[in-house]
Amino acid sequence: MTIRDWARCREARVTTQLDAARGGVTTEEVAFAAEREGVAAERLRELVAAGRAIVPANVRHASLEPAAIGSELRCKINANIGSSSAASDIAAELAKLQLSVELGADAVMDLSTGGDIDAIRRAIVERSPVPVGSVPVYNALASQPDLSRLSAGDFLGAVERHARDGIDFVTVHAGLLRRHLPLVRDRVTGIVSRGGAIMAQWMLVHEAENPFYARFDELLELCRGFDLSLSLGDGLRPGSGADANDAAQFGELEVLGELVRRARERGVQAMVEGPGHVPLHLIPENVERERNVCDGAPFYVLGPLVTDVAAGYDHIASAIGGALAALHGVAMLCYVTPREHLGLPDLEDVRAGVVAHRIAAHAADVALDRPGARARDLAMSRARYRFDWNEMFRLALDPATARRLRAERQSGCELPDDCCSMCGPQFCAMKLSRELEKPGSRRSG
């Protein structure tokens, strides 16, 4: 099926993926996503119907190749791209999109806050084969920096603009309510979610409840019109290990659970965002709690970062937490790059972030024996044992980097193919080990 066919399918569709799944209909999107997963289409339809998997697919995203997100499926990863006021360049963002997809990102979020935000978003959606997410409040605030002049309608309007542009899922920080704000006061790092901080400010300035919460039914109607999926943001995610799993975080999570149910009732697909900074020992509790409170809605976590002192290497702190979270059932990991806490990622940061989180997600897929995961590892190991370098590079998560790292050290030392510069020909264990297998073979020199 070609991309063009997809667009036709979507135009003809009148219900959402969730409505269809509940009605027993396996949509083309579900069928396509199921085939990619290696699971039966009927099984994926059941998961979508139960809200335990989502297939974000805005009817206007013509270039989309649908994918499913859920804890029983291959663990997905998302790459955040987008401009800031300090760095805004449409070509640079498209390069990040292309590299992310090439390296295996399953989704991207355009978090642009600077430059021609609308143009960047449209260009990304137009070219992206993976689901594209966004945070419409950034757009609202960039258009009108004075929060006191921004109305609840402006926020909903921003969501609608993104929906019309083909965005597949939007983060709305609808669970952060006025009653949660006092819970933040004693935190070490307060509110570290941009969207969360904006909603908190808005509620104080307007002395009103969170507009996405207050007008959640309208938001759901808007989503239905495009089959826009909701990513229920955690505005109170902990920004330091000390704030993890606190009353603020879990208080907001309770509201997100309520919103998951309301979204499902209206046939709108929803996933739930999670932290953030969480020490290793608190990660299982975190995932378990989300599963219970949100009735198995796909959990989509940023990191979590397992320490606060990894500046410059936060992609690794995040991959560690992400792997453990994925092992416990997280459905999608949002990448973190080495530039986290320090600046806007550049293209090499994107590469490092995507690969680190592909490793984390794949490690969980291997552990949980999801389709294809162990087979890929096995193929790599067999290639390694027979010194088939081209096959090793092909199977590596980042072939270009693996090839470069080997080539750099091989040059000048004229090593044969059946070893590398780590051990040289005399000390290669696998070479020795292969010799052991030869019948009657005895090494004597």
Add this chain to the structure above:
Amino acid sequence: MTIRDWARCREARVTTQLDAARGGVTTEEVAFAAEREGVAAERLRELVAAGRAIVPANVRHASLEPAAIGSELRCKINANIGSSSAASDIAAELAKLQLSVELGADAVMDLSTGGDIDAIRRAIVERSPVPVGSVPVYNALASQPDLSRLSAGDFLGAVERHARDGIDFVTVHAGLLRRHLPLVRDRVTGIVSRGGAIMAQWMLVHEAENPFYARFDELLELCRGFDLSLSLGDGLRPGSGADANDAAQFGELEVLGELVRRARERGVQAMVEGPGHVPLHLIPENVERERNVCDGAPFYVLGPLVTDVAAGYDHIASAIGGALAALHGVAMLCYVTPREHLGLPDLEDVRAGVVAHRIAAHAADVALDRPGARARDLAMSRARYRFDWNEMFRLALDPATARRLRAERQSGCELPDDCCSMCGPQFCAMKLSRELEKPGSRRSG
């Protein structure tokens, strides 16, 4: 106490650390190591006496600042350095030593197999404040490449040479026996330990039992003479996820458990080496089993790598496995660099490897609330919330890299100090969050 004093203490000592601890004597080395750990000296003495912690301290290693390794202590990391036949340069290896120590490596192993191996080893020991380990069989084989001409005595002689040079702990693959060899036949990647492969070849060529096993008592006497600690190598560690926790690996582990007991009986400190390549879900079992079989001897693991397809990024696959292993009680992580499986690490690979594993070890220390770990994270988070960049860099695991990554993106965009190029001044959540805290503060523009 100065380094010179240490040397005098050692010269005067006639028993090993283990003998002393059992006799109720708190040595200067134990006292020093305990103070660094933030634990009572008497407690560390008890752990050493029980064999659940070791303080590797060759009496001839004059520059040593003693440290303890054990599952109840701060998780340690080891950096492998050393030449190969493809790349051998004494200055380059000393630069790796210096950088490793600067970035927080708790031990280094000199795995040189090329060039002037003896000179490299002596130079490293002379300059290293951290315990230095080695694998003497490499040295034996480098001197005499024809295994059929290498005797058991040659192997013991190599150990003695390393002991005389002040090496603090030696890896000996004494647990890999002839009866284990058939267990390797059906493996995907055979034997991937260099020392293990050499011992296997030697046993076949000589039709004799593993010489380190056969002459283990002699080895122990030799160790006693210098208080050389043993690192009981896992010659059959899995080299692919498919081979993890198999009969070969666990068969050898049983022997290592026996050797731990024999070493303790003779007053020789011993730790046990572990894999390797282990999928996430098998890591807890791995650590638990070692604890039981080896009666709580410190477990020192390479990785484990949680997937086989991360070539070019194996430091990350290893940090993920290492963090989980450390959470379950591993005492020391051996680093893996991005060059693993591809070539001999250079200085930048060493940097990446050390920092990745410091993150993993520290994440476990935070989770297990070991002395100082959470305090460092908290100090970092507080500095972050008040935009104290110098303090953030000071607390970061790799200050130079953190500073560089921020500076690269700040230049040219003239941002104030209380934000970064990720969000710019308007979208900084922490800045917004701090404003929320000001009494009566309302944002209006």
